[in-house]
Amino acid sequence: AEKVHTGTGTGQYVGTVPLGTTLSGSTYQLTDPDRAGHKTYDLNQGTSGTGTLFTDDNDVWGNGLPSNRQTAGVDVAFGAAATWDYYKEVYGRNGIRNDGVAAYSRAHYGSSYVNAFWQDSCFCMTYGDGSGNTHPLTALDVAAHEMSHGVTAATANLTYSGESGGLNEATSDIFAAAVEFYENLPADPGDYLVGEKIDINGNGTPLRYMDKPSKDGSSRDSWSSTLGSVDVHYSSGPANHFFYLLSEGSGAKTINGVSYDSPTYDGQAVTGIGITNAAAIWYRALTTYMTSSTNYAGARTATLSAAADLFGAYSPTYLAVADAWAAINVGS
Ligand code: ASN
Numbered sequence: 001a002e003k004v005h006t007g008t009g010t011g012q013y014v015g016t017v018p019l020g021t022t023l024s025g026s027t028y029q030l031t032d033p034d035r036a037g038h039k040t041y042d043l044n045q046g047t048s049g050t051g052t053l054f055t056d057d058n059d060v061w062g063n064g065l066p067s068n069r070q071t072a073g074v075d076v077a078f079g080a081a082a083t084w085d086y087y088k089e090v091y092g093r094n095g096i097r098n099d100g101v102a103a104y105s106r107a108h109y110g111s112s113y114v115n116a117f118w119q120d121s122c123f124c125m126t127y128g129d130g131s132g133n134t135h136p137l138t139a140l141d142v143a144a145h146e147m148s149h150g151v152t153a154a155t156a157n158l159t160y161s162g163e164s165g166g167l168n169e170a171t172s173d174i175f176a177a178a179v180e181f182y183e184n185l186p187a188d189p190g191d192y193l194v195g196e197k198i199d200i201n202g203n204g205t206p207l208r209y210m211d212k213p214s215k216d217g218s219s220r221d222s223w224s225s226t227l228g229s230v231d232v233h234y235s236s237g238p239a240n241h242f243f244y245l246l247s248e249g250s251g252a253k254t255i256n257g258v259s260y261d262s263p264t265y266d267g268q269a270v271t272g273i274g275i276t277n278a279a280a281i282w283y284r285a286l287t288t289y290m291t292s293s294t295n296y297a298g299a300r301t302a303t304l305s306a307a308a309d310l311f312g313a314y315s316p317t318y319l320a321v322a323d324a325w326a327a328i329n330v331g332s
């Protein structure tokens with residue numbers, strides 16, 4: 001989306017992008033005037049507080065390399081801006097809590113810290129520099145994932161354990177994919193992989209696969225009665241799989257150069273409705289029908305209600321939602 005920006009930055013993953021910055025005296029600050037003043041801080045390997053606000057003297061930020069401290073700031077500031085824009089432009093949501101208030105971002109957390117996280121307590125997100133401090137967890141889909149934890153907390157507030165925890169995690173992966181497709185950056189086009197730019201395993205594999213979640217070695221592809229006892233980053237698998245199937249349909253497919261093959265439970269066929277419609281259904285389900293205790297059966301009901309609202313009960317789109325749940329062994 002076109003916006004008025006003053007700065008330009010080169011991130012490690014986003015490429016060269018516009019940045020919202022603020023001129024204070026003769027120094028530019030990584031404070032985004034177009035997104036409620038969202039600030040991006042350099043924790044400088046610390047693990048508490050806000051460190052220092054990123055600043056620059058010529059409004060040209062980062063150089064694409066992790067050795068330049070600003071580079072991670074560019075990636076996470078752009079990720080927050082893109083996610084802010086997505087929720088506002090697509091759903092009319094004015095910020096994470098829909099109250100027009102910006103969160104803030106902290107880069108360079110700890111040393112060789114291989115994670116990123118959202119915290120409701122500070123209303124902020126934090127990013128580690130990854131293995132060897134050279135594979136930062138700062139990619140666009142990671143930023144959208146973390147920021148979407150804030151949206152979930154402000155809406156359905158899905159409890160972060162058991163099946164609701166898996167749905168909480170899947171919600172973050174779903175909107176991570178949606179934001180990535182919405183931006184469709186040349187350096188990071190849309191895909192149904194999570195964290196593919198980071199090379200967290202050193203062999204080119206992503207953190208998670210939405211078309212066939214079990215490809216990560218731990219995630220579940222379909223619902224079963226034991227799903228609630230696995231880690232929430234693995235019990236998210238069936239809902240991620242549901243979202244992929246609803247968006248793209250069953251069968252092999254290549255999108256933006258990535259090949260997918262998504263086997264379904266009992267061979268249930270699904271006709272894809274496109275990621276824009278699938279995300280709109282999940283957003284309405286999350287913000288209107290899901291509650292803190294929603295489980296997979298409840299998510300099915302919530303998305304069917306959302307699909308009925310948006311597209312009509314028993315419309316082809318509504319029926320595709322039912323088929324996609326059946327394809328991960330939920331319902332009917
Ligand atoms: N990066 C992880 C996540 O957002 C942190 C966590 O385990 N909560 O899910």
Ligand code: ZN
Nearest residue numbers: 145149169172
């Ligand atoms: Zn998460």
